[in-house]
Amino acid sequence: MFGGVCLCSSVSCDARDESVLFAQMRPRCGATHERSRQFLMCREAPPFPHIHSSEQIMTTSLPIxxxxxAFLVEPTGQRHIFTPEEFDEIQLxxxxQAHKFMEKEVVPHERLLESKQGKADEVMVDKLRKACELGFALVEVPEQYDGLGADKRTALLLCEKLGxxxxxxVTxxxxxxxxxxxxxxxxTAEQKKKYATRIGTGExxxxxxxxxxxSGSDALAARTTAVLNEAGTHYIFNGTKQWISNAAWADVAIVVAKVDGDKFTAFIVDRDTPGFSIGAEEHKLGLRGSSTCQLIFNDAPVPKENVLGEIGKGHHVAFNTLNLGRFKLGASVIGGAKRAIQESLAYATDRQQFRTxxxxxxxxxEMVADCVVQVYLGEALNYRIAGMIDARLEGQDHTDPKVLMKAVEEYVIEASISKVYSSEALDRIIDRCFQWHGGYGFVEEYCIEKFFRDSRVNRIFEGTNEINRLLVPGTLIxxxxxxxxxxxQAMADMERRIASGDLPALPADDGLDRALFALQxxxxLAMTVFQAATARFGISLDKEQETLxxxxxxxxxxxxxxxxIARATQQDSDEAVSAVCKVAAYEALDRGVVASWRLMECIFDGHEDFSDWASKLDKLSAHVPANIVRLKRVIAKGAVDAGQYHLSAY
Known part of the structure; x- marks a missing residue:
């Protein structure tokens, strides 16, 4: 939602050879090409000057x-995962450049962006087009459509910095x-040719x-209709779409409607379509600098060739788009959390109470440490997903939509986890940062007030967190x-260990051994509750939402x-990183033990089988003794000394 500043370091005009600049860029066409040319002639350097091909940013070979x-059943660290420490020079x-863009073009103007005057002047559109001219929106566009064709790791990194x-x-x-x-x-090839480059360049x-x-979470209950006219040339749209980001200034919309009453279908709809209008701006709690309006269709004719995908297969469009959006949102909000920590540490360092x-x-x-722990985990889990998707695409035609969708679909569980964990981590972090400000957090003089308003909707975006929580065990089952x-096999190994009393004992407090013990x-515990719930409820488990x-x-x-922990074991972990892993593992185990008992009591509710399952839980339940205060002091000291989140170098 929220992270980072400009691809170019100066706005002063410099007499440079235009041919040199454009030798390093993708060709662009029409008005957009001219706008980009004029923009670049007033810059010291072109966007991504040293990147000529997607191959340059996809050279790292990834393991299978x-x-x-599989993270639930495989030993931690059995497989190498991609971590932020592995970004190469070009990705960094x-x-x-994204960080500099945000620092110069957006963050200093964020109050203007959300003001009535800023909205009226469409300042945000200007900022978006500047970002497009710098190449940001072309990062994932295939090279054949003038894009960079970058991997998901690079795209996710960009999302974080723009957060x-x-x-x-959001825009x-x-x-x-x-x-x-x-x-x-x-x-289709024609649709991509007509729209992809023009959207990527900001035209x-x-x-x-x-x-x-x-219909919100129940997307398939949409009532907007698309009826083919007698001539068979256009679909006539009627209905209303709600909560549409970018609505006021969008030139084109991806719209899902029902054909023949029940065929959920996606379309590309142009802004100048007769009968297509935009509703008034919503008066929102936060994200006031973005546009949110209704799209209203009143006998609006949409050309037949604007069907996106297949008739009746709009749910594939919708759900695959959401899967991609979920872990990108996860990265974006972690970027926002980092800025909130930095801004708030600056305030808390300058502000004194009782001469301290x-x-x-x-x-x-302690709050600072909690914030650092959550960001470190958020980074690790988000980039792990991007790395796994890229690994699935390695050696394949990653521009083939079917190949990409298959890779993304493989990690729908992890994508939902990313969305839930990251959005809730952001809320917890902002709440703590707000607290450091005392009463000043409640006034507009400090940006934490805006963060507080802006963050809440992330738990609703891209499917509510409740929907995403239900998807996690549902997909697993x-x-x-x-x-x-x-x-x-993992279940059988666990059962054997429980029956034989061969459960690992608490290891000596050395390195991350105890953290690994807690994690296992x-x-x-999760596998046992999973096993108990499926045994007790069978196919009716989907009705037990509280358990899920x-x-x-x-x-x-x-x-x-x-x-x-997998991330930490792949790097030269310092004391602070080890402390983060220990705090995260020990506190998660504490929560897990209590939650598992409560869940098991609800699952069986006095049933005679409870005693057998309770015996298993009793043997699996554990507590790792540790001085959490000391660990958190180590974590906090590093962040306070650095004046920011300090456990990653990008």
Missing amino acids: AAPGG SIAE ANGDFS YGAHCGIGLAPILLFG LVSCYALSEPG RVVDFGAIR KRVMTGRLEID RLKW VGLANLIIDAYAVDSA
Whole structure:
């Protein structure tokens, strides 16, 4: 939602050879080419000057990726995962340029962007087009459509850096994320040729329209209709779409409607379509610098050739787009969290109470440590997903939509976890940062007030967190039942250990051994609850949402901690990183033990089988003794000394 500043270091005109500049860029056409040419002639350097091909940013060979959901049953660290420490020089340069863009073009103007005057002047559109001219929206566009054709790791890194401001991040994501991905994934060659480059360069602004006044999470209940006219040339649209980001300034919209009453279908709709109008701006709690309006269709004729994908297959468009959007949102909000920490540490360092800096109070430092832990885990789990998707695409035609969709679909569990974990981590972090400001957090003089307003909707975007929680165990169950995820061996090993009393004892407090012990117990607890719930409820488990949500929480914690420890073991972990892993693992196990008992009591509710399952839980339950205060002091000291989140170098 929110992270980071400019591809070019100066706005002063410089007499440079135009041919040199354009030798290093993709060709562009029409008005957009001329706009880009004029823009670049007033810059010291072109965007991505040292990148000539997507091959330059996809040179890192990745190991074979684990199947989706395998983190629950595979030993931690068994497979190499991609981590932020592995970004190469080119990826880091893209991140730095994005950071500079945000620092110069967006963050200093964020109050203007959300003001009535700023909205009226469409200042955000200007910022978006500048970002497009710098190449940001072309990062994932295939080279054949003048894009960079970059991998998901690079795209995710860019999302994080552009997350420093929520308004811009949402606008950018709606434009070239969910507003462009459906065309790249499902569009015909003609549709891609007509729209992809123009959206990527900012000539056209895009949006994505799925929700309606009467259907939010239940997307398939949409009532907007598309009826083929007698001539068979156009579909006549009637209906209303709700909560559409970028609506006020979009030139094109991806719209999902029902054909013949029940065929859920996606379309590309141009802004100048007769009968297509835009509703008034919503008066929102936050993200006021972004546009959110209704799309209204009143006998609006949409050309037959604008069908996106197949008739009746609009759910494929919708759900694949959401899967991509979920972990991108995860990265974006972690970028926002980093800025919130940095801004708030600056305040807490300068502010004194009782002749002591606010940041030096132990109660505040504990909060600082909690923030650092959550960001480190968020980084680890998000980039792990991107790395696994890229590994699945390695050696294949990654421009083939079917290949890409298959790779993304493999990690729908992890994508939902990313969305839930990251958005809730952001809220917790901002709440703590708000607290460091005291009463000043409640006034507009400090940016934490805006962060507080802007963050809340992330738990609703891209499917509510409740929907995503239900998807985690729901998808896991389907994959186990169909044999797609092998869990029997891990279950059998756990059962054997319980029966024989061969459960590992608490190891000596050396390195990350105790953190690994805690994580393994947490995984076993999750597997035991999973096993009990499926045995008790069978096919009716989908009606036990409270149980599924509780199980999801166990799995989410397991994935987050597993990602953090795997990341730490692949780098030269310093004291602070080790402390982060220990705090995360120990606290997750504490939560997991209590939650598992409560869930098991609800699952059986006095049933005679409870005692057998309780015996298993009793043997698996554990507590790792540790001085959490000391560990958190180590974590907090590094962040306070650095004045920011300090455990990554990008």
